[in-house]
Amino acid sequence: MRAIGTLKEQARERSEKLDKQNGVASNVKKIARVLWWAGFVGVFTLGPIALWRTGKADTWLLIAQNEAIRLSADFGMTVKNIEVSGREKTDPNALLAAIGKKPGTPIVTFDVDSARERIEELSWVRSAAVERQLPDTLIVSIVERQPLALWQTHNGGHILIDGDGAQLQNYELGDYLNLPVLVGDDAPEHAAEMLSIIKTIPHLYKEVTGAQRIGHRRWNIQLSNGMYVRLPEKDMDKAWKRLELLDQEHDLLERDVLIVDLRLPDRTFVRLTPGAAELRRNPPKKQGAV
CATH class of the missing domain: 3.10.20.310 (membrane protein fhac)
Structure with missing residues (x-):
């Protein structure tokens, strides 16, 4: 029984010793935290006061900024x-x-x-x-940006533009061959208004291959059948609707017409293709005529 008691006493003594050691370690950690915060407060409070009195406040601000950046990186606040x-x-x-x-x-x-x-x-x-x-x-x-058209330059090249007239880069020209080709120095910055009107009649817009800016004030529209449509400076939308009406009533786009002039609001002028004009001037003689 004495041996068992002795073992219990030894175990109790070892436990008390470890508790004392842990207590000391805990106190050391607490003291370390206090010292760290004291240093932190000293740097960010007493430091600026001392530097301000010596006229070096800017130096403190730089130190504080660099320290804040370093601490943020230490806490994982970096670009990942x-x-x-x-x-x-x-x-x-x-x-x-x-x-x-x-x-x-x-x-x-x-x-x-x-x-x-x-x-x-x-x-x-x-x-x-x-x-x-x-x-x-x-x-x-x-x-x-959304591609709107191709602008033909003076040297015959083509540049992709958007609705603001901005020139877009790094593209494959073959991806945009279905867009209208614009001609004219100021064509890019005025194209959006014109094309927005042209697109209001989808089946006519499908026939548009290009547009030329005339006199910095109006447009000539080229269609896939070779026809040119002269639009007025003002009320382009009304003129474009008139073209649709003429096509509905007279199949205008199917006829041998070279130019449709819509610049006047109350009348339309039409010019035939050279072949159709020649036939009109010299119609073929009927068989059997003397």
């Missing part, structure tokens, strides 16, 4: 994910370069306004929105 929505034609490498942040850099230093401005400079981007999603994600949403 970049989520992009709305991108279809925009070059992904150009987009990443415009965003301007690589994974691993502190997310708190990311300037969303500057990034948005850089992204909107890309030719296919009409508008963009950029935001931080803490702790580690950048959210980028873009609205791309």
